[in-house]
Amino acid sequence: MSRALRIGTRDSELALWQAQTVRDRLEAAGHRAELVPVKSTGDLVLDKPLYELGITGIFTKTLDVALLREDIDLAVHSMKDVPTALPEGICQAAVLERASARDVLVHKGLGFLDGPGTIATGSLRRKAQWLNRYPAHQVTGLRGNVNTRLKLLRENSWDGAIFAQAGLERIGLLPDNAEPLDWMLPAPAQGAMLVVARTSDTAAREAARPLHHEQSALEVAVEREFLRTLEGGCSAPIGARVHAADGQLHLEGGLFSLDGKKAFRVTRHTGSLEAGGTGDARFQDAGEFGAACAREILDSGGAVLMESIRKILAQ
């Protein structure tokens, strides 16, 4: 294609790294591509926790608008920040091969785990799971991009703060004192990057297609369907991890109360997804598998909990 593809990006170090990665891969495939920085409201509003702003998609909205105005041709997102329904006229062009999905605790020594302690996170999902496991601890809010949050951790007396491993790795800041939290359920699609385009822009979509990684896309699609079925558009403490392995999908998901006292968990396997396999026929459709896992939680008390979370967050 002769025109240069304009890739919109937020200007945080992580967003730039992700957009540059997409640009480099498009150029390596023979396309011309350039970065167009776009300021996002999500980066401007730092004085309030995101869930208090009452909107999902704050990180992605500005890029959506730039895409629909044809100021840019492609946008690159951390997929976990993207609402489960894309805006009209915008479509998924590629899901890149996923990096680590897990959360890590950046700490100043782990002695506090057995006693009282304070950790920092702005995420309801991380807070709820931390308090569920360490009910004696305090969790304090923390906002800002990855660099800001690491700086605040150094400057404060907190014992640790929680980060996505993928985010720290991408900007070369994963420290030695980062403890993997394999027990914590990550955000749906954590560690995955999403490239979106205008649905009508066949050329841009085709350029991005070779970047698509089918297994990663399948895993995050199921996680997002699990989220979509549970949440109904609010940012509740919900985690999910899907692994495609041995010809089947393995899902672990959870919904937590805001104070971490209640936890609804589900662990499920599809059985073989190959035609004629022994798998449960209901799960032949991967999206339906994610939805079925979510309904299991909703039916066993999760719906009542979701209702009370919605009320609290709406206040």
Ligand SMILES: NCc1[nH]cc(CCC(=O)O)c1CC(=O)O
């Ligand atoms: N919520 C912000 C955000 N969005 C994506 C990442 C990291 C990269 C990823 O998870 O794909 C982060 C930082 C973090 O959660 O620590």
